[in-house]
Amino acid sequence: MHSMASIAPTSSLRVYDDLRESILAGQYLPGTRLRTAALAERLGTSRTPVREALVLLEGDGLVALEPRRGAVVRGFATEDLADLYEVRALLEPHAAARAATRMTPEARDRLAALCDLAEASTGLDRAAIADQIAWNEEFHATIIQAAGSARLSAALRGLAGIPRAFRTSFWLSPHQRAISLACHRELQVAIATGSPERAEATMRMHIVSARDYLIEVMREPRTA
Amino acid sequence: MHSMASIAPTSSLRVYDDLRESILAGQYLPGTRLRTAALAERLGTSRTPVREALVLLEGDGLVALEPRRGAVVRGFATEDLADLYEVRALLEPHAAARAATRMTPEARDRLAALCDLAEASTGLDRAAIADQIAWNEEFHATIIQAAGSARLSAALRGLAGIPRAFRTSFWLSPHQRAISLACHRELQVAIATGSPERAEATMRMHIVSARDYLIEVMREPRTA
DNA sequence: ACGTTCCACTTTGCGTGCAACTTCCGATCC
DNA sequence: GGATCGGAAGTTGCACGCAAAGTGGAACGT
Numbered sequence: 001m002h003s004m005a006s007i008a009p010t011s012s013l014r015v016y017d018d019l020r021e022s023i024l025a026g027q028y029l030p031g032t033r034l035r036t037a038a039l040a041e042r043l044g045t046s047r048t049p050v051r052e053a054l055v056l057l058e059g060d061g062l063v064a065l066e067p068r069r070g071a072v073v074r075g076f077a078t079e080d081l082a083d084l085y086e087v088r089a090l091l092e093p094h095a096a097a098r099a100a101t102r103m104t105p106e107a108r109d110r111l112a113a114l115c116d117l118a119e120a121s122t123g124l125d126r127a128a129i130a131d132q133i134a135w136n137e138e139f140h141a142t143i144i145q146a147a148g149s150a151r152l153s154a155a156l157r158g159l160a161g162i163p164r165a166f167r168t169s170f171w172l173s174p175h176q177r178a179i180s181l182a183c184h185r186e187l188q189v190a191i192a193t194g195s196p197e198r199a200e201a202t203m204r205m206h207i208v209s210a211r212d213y214l215i216e217v218m219r220e221p222r223t224a
Numbered sequence: 225m226h227s228m229a230s231i232a233p234t235s236s237l238r239v240y241d242d243l244r245e246s247i248l249a250g251q252y253l254p255g256t257r258l259r260t261a262a263l264a265e266r267l268g269t270s271r272t273p274v275r276e277a278l279v280l281l282e283g284d285g286l287v288a289l290e291p292r293r294g295a296v297v298r299g300f301a302t303e304d305l306a307d308l309y310e311v312r313a314l315l316e317p318h319a320a321a322r323a324a325t326r327m328t329p330e331a332r333d334r335l336a337a338l339c340d341l342a343e344a345s346t347g348l349d350r351a352a353i354a355d356q357i358a359w360n361e362e363f364h365a366t367i368i369q370a371a372g373s374a375r376l377s378a379a380l381r382g383l384a385g386i387p388r389a390f391r392t393s394f395w396l397s398p399h400q401r402a403i404s405l406a407c408h409r410e411l412q413v414a415i416a417t418g419s420p421e422r423a424e425a426t427m428r429m430h431i432v433s434a435r436d437y438l439i440e441v442m443r444e445p446r447t448a
Numbered sequence: 449a450c451g452t453t454c455c456a457c458t459t460t461g462c463g464t465g466c467a468a469c470t471t472c473c474g475a476t477c478c
Numbered sequence: 479g480g481a482t483c484g485g486a487a488g489t490t491g492c493a494c495g496c497a498a499a500g501t502g503g504a505a506c507g508t
Contacts, residue, residue, distance in 0.1 A: 010291045010292070013291070051276075052275070052276065052279060055279050055280065056279065056283075059280075059283040061375070067234045067237070080374070083373045083375040083376070086373070086375075087315070087375045087379050090314050090318055091311070091315070094310075094314055149307045149310070149311070150304070151304070151307040151308045151311045151382070151383060152307070152310075152311050154285060154382045155311050155315070155379040155383065156379070158378045158379060159379065
C-alpha cells in the first residue's frame, strides 16, 4: 500500500521549485549571479542541493551555468523569444490535436472553467493580470498534459518558462486580450467536440499571433 | 588573451559524457540500476559529480531518477519510440528548412562528405554499421546546429539520444538503407542549393519513414 | 591618465562523513 | 504454504571542509 501522504520531496526539489518560481516572478532579474552560498543560507539548506537545483534550472533554460564561473539568470532577448515561440508553434499545435481526442472529461471541464474565469475578469490591475497569466499557464499546461506524450512534454519543458513580465503586455492590450480569450475559447470548444484539426489550427494561430505581437512590442524602445 | 588550450572540463561533465556514451553504446541495458558509489569508483571520482551527471542524464531522458530510489537506465518501449519520432518529425524538418538558408560552407562540405562516406560503405558487419550510425548522428547534428536556434537545439536534445541498438536494424535492411542514403543525399543537395521547402519536406519524409519502419520492426517478436 | 601585474578575497567543484530511507532476506504467524 | 513482519545491509541525500580557479582592486610602470 502506498501512502497517500505526499512523500517529503528532496531538498533539491524544494530549492528548485523555489528558485524557479522566483525567477519566473521576476524576483531575480536577468544577469543576476546566483551564488550558491547566499542561496543556501537564504533557503535554509547547504550548498549541495542548491547546486543541484541550478543544474535543473539550466535544463529548463532559466539560468546559464558556466563551469567554474557560476550561474547567471538568463536574459531573454527579442531574437531568443522569437526562437522560443517558433518552436512552441511547432509543438503545441500537435499537442492540441492530440488533446482533442484524448482529454479526460475532468480536464475538459477545467478548460471550460478557465475560459469562463478569464472572460469574466476584466481588470487591468496587477492582481487581475497575474490571474490571467496563471490561468493562461494552466490552460496550456492542461492541453500539453492531455496530449499524453512524455516526449512532447519533455521537449516543451524548456520552453514553457519565461519570466512572467514578458507576458504582461498581452493582457494590457485590449486587442491582444480579446484575441487570446477568443483563441482559448475556440480551443476549448474544438477539444470538447473532439476536432483535432480545429484545435491544431487554432493553437498554431494563437501562438504565431502571440509571437508577432511580442516581437512588435519588444521592438519599441520602452513601454512598460 | 584567452588561453586556447581547452579548459579542463569539470569532473561532472566528464562523468556525464562517459555515462552517456556507455548508455548509448548499450553498455548499460535498460532497467539497470546506476548506483553512485559503484560508478564513482569505476570512474575514479567521488559520488558528488556522479550524482550531478545523473541529473543531467535525466534531462536527456536517458535515465529515470526517483527521489530516494536512485537512477535506472530508461527503457524504450515501442510506444515511447513512436512518440519520440513523432516529436522529431515536428522539429527536425523545421531545422532542415532553417539550415538550408544558414549553413556555413564548411558544414555544407561536411554534409556532402558524410553522404559520400555512407554511400561508399556497403558492409554489413558490426564495424561498418557502427560507422553508419556515427555518420548518421553527425549528419543530423550538423543540420540541427546549422539551424542556429538554441531553443530548437534544446528541445531536440532530449530526443537525439537513444541506445544505438535501436538504430542498427535500419542499416541491416537493404531497402531502409537505400531510402536513408537517398534522403540524406537529397537533403544535402537541397541545403547546398538553398531550398528550404525541399529540405523540410525531405526531412519530414525521412523521419516519418524511419518511425514507421521502427514500429514495424519492433512489432515482430524478435529479429536481432 | 591608462594599462598591467600582483595579491588577497571570494566562489566554485569535489571529497567525505553521517543520518534517513529503502531494500532484501530470513523468521514468524496464520 | 503463503503472506507478513522485522532487522541488517546497502544506498541515497545532505552538510561541511578543503584545494583550486576566478574576481576585483590596489600598487606599479609607462
